[in-house]
Amino acid sequence: MAPSRLDSPDSSDSAEVGYAASMETLDSYWKLGDDCVVAVQKTSLRKFNNEQCGYLVDKLQVVVQSARLFLEVLRAEGLRSYVDVAKQVETFKLLLALAKQVESFVQGCCKDSWIQSAMTLTNVWEYVASVGFHLVLCRVAFCMECAATGGLTLNEVEEIHKAEVEVVKKKAFADVDTLFEKVILEMPSLSSENKDLACYLIQRLKQVKPIPASGLHVSGSPSEGSSGFLGRLFKWVKPGGQLGRGASGTVDKAIWLGTPVAKKTFFGTENPDFMKEVEVLSPLCHPNVMSVFCSAKNKKSCSIIMELMDEDLYHLMQRRLEENNPPPFPILEAVDIMLQIGEGVKYLHNQRVVHRDLKSMNILVKTLDGYVHAKVADFGLSQTKEKSVRYSSLTYNVGSSRWMPPEIIKLDTRDTGSSAMTRTQKHPLKCDSYSFGMVCFEILTGDVPYPTIHNLKEVKKLIIQGQRPQLPKDCKNCPPMLIDLIEKCWSWNPEERPTFTTICSVLKYMKYSLMRSGEFLLLLATKKICF
Structure with a gap:
């Protein structure tokens, strides 16, 4: 009797090739993630954000180890039919992106030009908490223990998020205290230009945690409301090519303190669009909201320096x-x-x-x-x-x-x-x-x-x-x-x-659910295979 279509050699061979290709992709993503772990372990002394860096490195090490064990279990004979291996590619892709973010953050906190680097990596605890939470989600998705109860509920996922936020906030406060002391200690020896940067840095630190002035007073500091202070930060803007042009102004690429940025220039010194964006954006700092680093006016135009996106x-x-x-x-x-x-x-x-x-x-x-x-x-x-x-x-x-x-x-x-x-x-x-x-x-x-x-x-x-x-x-x-x-x-x-509180809770739960492979986890729980 001729074999059925599902049992045909061609069908079987195709499935085997697809499985092998998916496993090769997973291995590749895991190796790149492990390379990020090695890279952050080799980083030089952290100049600031030591607590938050340590938090991210620890989370990354655990999830990469969990991913390695997950791959070992996937290769076990007789288990491949219980998991959609191709589906796991997206989860491993997410893991690699998180690993790259951890590597970039830690290396940024190790730069010798620590004042310039801290200006863009301070007051980012929500970003750190977000990366940490998603690393935990990846680990839970790889971990088999959750299968015994059928996985996490929406409320349990939300509780994990809240817990990570509280942990990171405490670490961020500790990092703020340490960095503030470092700035105060080194302020007398800084050049006049770096003192301007240090004053701006103190302003950003106070947005994370109110800090007593401790007798510190520097002429032209942000606390004085000096409009000229933020303008002086434009000294470090190096122009690049134009990105776009509209009715109210232009957007150009630029380099600011060694960081690629976008320089948005508005026509006229009292442009209402400029006033609106500065008013709304300046106090904001969140990983999913565009940030304004500084703004300035001259006799012909007004400009803001913002993050550069693709x-x-x-x-x-x-x-x-x-x-x-x-x-x-x-x-x-x-x-x-x-x-x-x-x-x-x-x-x-x-x-x-x-x-x-x-x-x-x-x-x-x-x-x-x-x-x-x-x-x-x-x-x-x-x-x-x-x-x-x-x-x-x-x-x-x-x-x-x-x-x-x-x-x-x-x-x-x-x-x-x-x-x-x-x-x-x-x-x-x-x-x-x-x-x-x-x-x-x-x-x-x-x-x-x-x-x-x-x-x-x-x-x-x-x-x-x-x-x-x-x-x-x-x-x-x-x-x-x-x-x-x-x-x-x-x-x-x-x-x-x-509300967006509800929207985000539901989406976090859906993201966790999509990273899991229920049948596979249930089988592993039955066989008592765990990490």
Whole structure:
């Protein structure tokens, strides 16, 4: 009897080749991650952030060891049919990206030019906590102990996150105390230029933890509110090539204190766009929010120095679609990007800032070894919560209609009925929840909302009528929980939309769930195989 199609030699050979290729990829990612462990172990004396560096190095060592043991178990005879080895490639890819981030952070804290380096690596405890938490998620995904109880619950994942945050905050406070003492000790011997940098560094340290002045007083320090102080930091800006040009100014590449940055220059000394961005961005510091390092004015223009990213999320997705078949991202990577954006907006809301213009074009990204780091950007329409209740008096970006909630569209079309106004005033933060749902649709499909409709008036009409884009319910491995979350985000009623605290909790749990291979873990628990 001829063999069935499933048992045919060709099918078997193909499966074996696929398994071998996937295992080779996993081995490659693991080796590169292990190289990062070796690199951080060989680093010279840390000049600052010693506690946070030690925390990250310890976490990385444990998870890389867990990954090695996981690979050994995967090779065990008779177990390969219980795990989707190809699926684990995305988890190992994430592990490598985290390892690279740890290596970069630790090496940055070991530079001889420690004042310059500390200016960009201070007040980043939330970044350290995020990396540490995701390293823990990877370890848990590799660890077999969780299989005995069927895996972690949403609340348990959230508790892990809270625990890591508390640990890192304590270590960050200790690092602040140590660095502050170091700055005070070395201040008398610093050059005048480095004293300016040291004063700026003290300002950033105080954002992490209030520090007594201890009698320190330096002329032109940030505490005096000297507008000239931040301007003096422009001495170290070296211009590069132009990145873009718009109606209100230009964006150029530059080097600032040895770091590639973006220099955004606005036409005119009293440009309102400049004033708005400086007002909103200057106090902010979060790994998923664009940062402003310094700003200055001269007789003809005003400028801000910001982080330099590769491109915006929209154009990244278009490139991905050209290179591969839809969707633009594997589901684990898609959820990770959503989580990063969600964490950025949650931070903004905690600072009482409403973004009001979330869309893929306003999310900037940087790709590290294939892993996407996302940051919320373009705060031209942002308002503090106290100022955000009078939406009807503001001018809206017409190009953002596809992401705009119905209550804003009704105001924007001069329908200032009391119902729409009340919903907007009572729930200003929920406008961002709605737009976030649309951004998630983009990430899953690579399309802008309502991609087949080119008339914006028709788009607005559909939104007001309650019609939403068609989500890819047949998307491979797309969790039903994710579909449910997105649909709640773009609910007609703002009260039914989740807060970003809830959004981030759900996405963290989904990310953990996607990294696990349930059948495999259950089998290992039954066989009492553990790490």
